[in-house]
Amino acid sequence: MKWIPIFTMCQTTQRKIYEQMRSQMGEEQMNDQSAARTVRLILPVSVTGSRLRLCFKNADLQTGEIQRIVIAKCTESGQIAEGTAQTVTFQGESYLTVEGQGRKTSDSLRINVKAGEYLAVSAYSESMNLSVNSIEAMMIQSEPGDLCDVTFQNVDPTPEFMRQRGLYMSPQFPMLSMIEIETEEAEPTVIGCLGDSITQQGYWFYPLLKRICREIPEKAVLLNAGIAGNRLCKDSPENYGTLFGCAGVKRIEEDIFEIPYINTIIFALGINDLMSGESEYDSKPSPSAEEFGRACRQVAERAGKANIHTVAYTLYPAFIDSDTEIGKKREALFHAYNDEIRRAGFDKVIELDPILKDPDGCQRYKEGMSQPDGLHLSDKGGAVLVETLCLEDLEH
Known part of the structure; x- marks a missing residue:
């Protein structure tokens, strides 16, 4: 048995951009735009395995926090398969904190997944994390709220002042850097x-x-x-x-x-x-x-x-x-x-x-x-x- 990476995403800090946006929008509007939402990665899996683990990296100097992370089987469109959702834990705790410039790896989860199936990896965070990245073709974001366990429609969170400049915000997944699968034969x-x-x-x-x-x-x-x-x-x-x-x-x-x-x-x-x-x-x-x-x-x-x-x-x-x-x-x-x-x-x-x-x-x-x-x-x-x-x- 060995652990093979099936997903990676490079983490960088958006602190400079955040500070510029805050100066333009004001603290109150910025807080409204960063209202807690659920972000979901929809991942096609190309190798069969029996266990998964998730790795997180905080590229910012400030501690990052995620209230809950859930992994489930899903369809290509992100519809959650009933009865497959599991909460990701870290030494038994579902709440994730990663110190600035730090890393953490989750406990392994038993989930049998075959090549060609899809996984939904969802994260709900009540605070703004500045270590993020987005593979936007594979991600969706919800209205405010913890919707990690359920199917939801993608919502565009772009603030009006950015729309007026022809800019947009893509769904941002905080701190996720790698997903590994345990496989025996691949x-x-x-x-x-x-x-x-x-x-x-x-x-x-x-x-x-x-x-x-x-x-x-x-x-x-x-x-x-x-x-x-x-x-x-x-x-x-x-x-x-x-x-x-x-x-x-x-x-x-x-x-x-x-x-x-x-x-x-x-x-x-x-x-x-x-x-x-x-x-x-x-x-x-x-x-x-x-x-x-x-x-x-x-x-x-x-x-x-x-x-x-x-x-x-x-x-x-x-x-x-x-x-x-x-x-x-x-x-x-x-x-x-x-x-x-x-x-x-x-x-x-x-x-x-x-x-x-x-x-x-x-x-x-x-x-x-x-x-x-x-x-x-x-x-x-x-x-x-x-x-x-x-x-x-x-x-x-």
Whole structure:
């Protein structure tokens, strides 16, 4: 018997953003928006097992608290299967507290789950936790209240002042970093996806996980190591705190190489290195092609020494206005970065332009493949990308 990870989620602190929102909204309105709600992860399971345990990490300096966590079998839409809900405990206690920068692992729960079945992991917290993340394609959030044991409809918690700016809030799961399953027979390829918000949001990750469950059950596990705003070469800008994580070339040690049994990496970083330079996000220039290439080679070489198979995506064909001076720089760097990815030494390179890029030659996605911002994949874009992948390329 051994414990295999079936889910991961990188934790960062939202303290800087929280403080900015509080200054704009005021304490009373902020407290109203953070009213206690239930958040639910809907997780397709790709390997069969008999016990589960949950791992939590608090990336903030302040103690995090969750009143109750429940795990149950469910449908793909999140409908709870009657009689399957179990409260997660920690040394027998259902109330979870994690000190700042601390970690905790739950007691194991006996729950027989087969490859292809779905689990609902629900958390109810009465206080605002600042160590959170969201794989929004796999998560829903309730109206205020503890609804961990029951089926509920997704509610958009975005405050009005954010809506007016075209922004939104996705469901945020506090402190959850890993779910492990105890299995006797499975020897799956464990695949870690190192990426940015396009990975983290789940619009290609979730369809790929469902495809694995459907087509090669028991043979592979897919783990999400995406952080919104993350860059390969540079840490999160100072004015955002650590919200966007340290440079991918650094965090890969904890978020990929320290994960048990991991033997394949999908590398999907670089678009933020390109797009963030000389912008509101970061006033400094984007990394040079040489700097970006060195970081790519460092990832490929580190993986090779660990006998880990590497699959790299070229850059997503995000919209670039080539009529502007900065746009011309970015378009030139786009091609240079892709050349560096191709020659970095990854075992397999997946070319995204033929799959996703507008064929008329403009630097943008095909129609319908992206969200309105021209950067992030839409449901359709994620589905098209996943259906073109050869699953054999991912197996070690």
